[in-house]
Amino acid sequence: GPQPVPTVKSPSTLVGSTQMSNVTVCVRFRPLSHKERKTNGDKICFKRLDSESFVFKDEREEDVIFSFDRVFYEDAEQSDVYNFLAVPIVADAISGINGTIITYGQTGAGKTYSMEGPSILHCNNQKTGLVQRVVDELFQSLQSSESMATWNVKLSMVEIYLEKVRDLLDLSKDNLQIKESKTQGIYISGATEVSIMNSSDALECLSEGIANRAVGETQMNLASSRSHCLYIFSVQQGSTSDERVRGGKIILVDLAGSEKVEKTGAEGRVLDEAKTINKSLSVLGNVINALTAGKQNHVPYRDSKLTRILQDALGGNSRAALLCCCSPSASNAPESLSTIRFGTRTKLIKISPKSSPVETDSGKAASKSTSPEVDSVKKHI
Ligand code: ADP
Numbered sequence: 001g002p003q004p005v006p007t008v009k010s011p012s013t014l015v016g017s018t019q020m021s022n023v024t025v026c027v028r029f030r031p032l033s034h035k036e037r038k039t040n041g042d043k044i045c046f047k048r049l050d051s052e053s054f055v056f057k058d059e060r061e062e063d064v065i066f067s068f069d070r071v072f073y074e075d076a077e078q079s080d081v082y083n084f085l086a087v088p089i090v091a092d093a094i095s096g097i098n099g100t101i102i103t104y105g106q107t108g109a110g111k112t113y114s115m116e117g118p119s120i121l122h123c124n125n126q127k128t129g130l131v132q133r134v135v136d137e138l139f140q141s142l143q144s145s146e147s148m149a150t151w152n153v154k155l156s157m158v159e160i161y162l163e164k165v166r167d168l169l170d171l172s173k174d175n176l177q178i179k180e181s182k183t184q185g186i187y188i189s190g191a192t193e194v195s196i197m198n199s200s201d202a203l204e205c206l207s208e209g210i211a212n213r214a215v216g217e218t219q220m221n222l223a224s225s226r227s228h229c230l231y232i233f234s235v236q237q238g239s240t241s242d243e244r245v246r247g248g249k250i251i252l253v254d255l256a257g258s259e260k261v262e263k264t265g266a267e268g269r270v271l272d273e274a275k276t277i278n279k280s281l282s283v284l285g286n287v288i289n290a291l292t293a294g295k296q297n298h299v300p301y302r303d304s305k306l307t308r309i310l311q312d313a314l315g316g317n318s319r320a321a322l323l324c325c326c327s328p329s330a331s332n333a334p335e336s337l338s339t340i341r342f343g344t345r346t347k348l349i350k351i352s353p354k355s356s357p358v359e360t361d362s363g364k365a366a367s368k369s370t371s372p373e374v375d376s377v378k379k380h381i
């Protein structure tokens with residue numbers, strides 16, 4: 001049957017930014033895995049408070065309340081996640097606003113599950129992931145708009161590994177370049193773009209990309225946890241006549257695992273990988289920080305391929321959502337805390353330098369703020 005109309009709390013517009021730049025930050029704790037239960041018992045690393053906050057021990061083992069736009073616990077459905085963070089983005093893409101949905105977290109935290117579900121091919125309705133839901137919603141909205149005939153939806157899938165962009169819809173293209181044009185904005189030059197007319201076209205294409213990703217991994221002996229996977233949908237209207245082209249794009253990003261390299265005792269290429277992955281994740285953090293600090297700041301988009309591709313989906317006329325995926329197990333608490341901290345930094349709203357001289361990467365700017373929109377509170381209990 002039809003899904004109930006979701007009540008979506010609209011993300012706060014960032015203070016100090018003259019551009020429209022919205023970042024919704026959510027945390028998701030997956031259920032304990034069988035392995036975690038077996039080796040570590042039922043020890044959980046967080047205490048649930050409500051749908052926006054939980055208690056977590058910080059680096060000094062002190063209880064701290066962390067608050068986000070929404071927290072999804074182990075009983076959350078895929079549809080809850082979708083309704084809260086993706087529905088507004090899909091709606092906006094149709095009216096020409098770019099959107100980005102990013103999953104962040106250590107390997108095994110539930111990033112791919114959130115994006116693809118248990119499997120993109122065999123998804124049932126309840127477990128279907130964000131990607132397929134975005135597609136379904138996109139076509140439903142377009143079909144209900146009168147001008148369906150003039151809409152054009154295209155799908156690309158790429159992977160970024162060691163700062164190389166690989167086409168997942170054509171494995172022979174393994175080093176794509178990122179370019180910028182007046183009409184297209186930022187784009188991946190030469191990337192395969194498949195025109196999709198409906199959900200099943202999209203599913204076929206996505207399955208191919210996912211299968212190709214696995215093939216490439218075997219060939220190159222790498223784990224998917226070490227590369228970023230991007231699902232790129234572009235929606236365009238009016239390419240047939242001389243009317244102005246309107247449209248936006250939605251980029252879904254399943255990031256590489258955020259775990260620290262020391263833990264794995266990596267050497268050689270694995271160490272290079274870990275460094276590169278951590279670098280592009282920290283560049284992503286820097287970009288988000290610069291964006292939240294306002295237009296005056298230099299935004300280091302060009303410091304990584306990932307942020308360059310996301311440039312006009314993160315900044316400018318855009319909307320972004322970050323899903324911070326965490327293991328609930330006490331045994332993974334340090335990595336989960338680091339993921340939560342990344343989310344907090346992303347959510348941290350800084351006052352523009354004009355209205356306040358405070359400029360810091362720590363939480364100080366937030367505590368000086370009087371804006372009711374600062375919702376990333378931290379207090380001891
Ligand atoms: P990641 O992509 O972050 O490395 P995965 O999405 O592959 O992690 O998740 C690791 C394991 O946990 C998978 O077996 C996945 O099916 C399972 N899992 C993750 N999130 C959930 C969830 N919300 N509900 C049930 N199982 C989940």
Ligand code: MG
Pocket residue numbers: 108111112113224225254
């Ligand atoms: Mg994964």
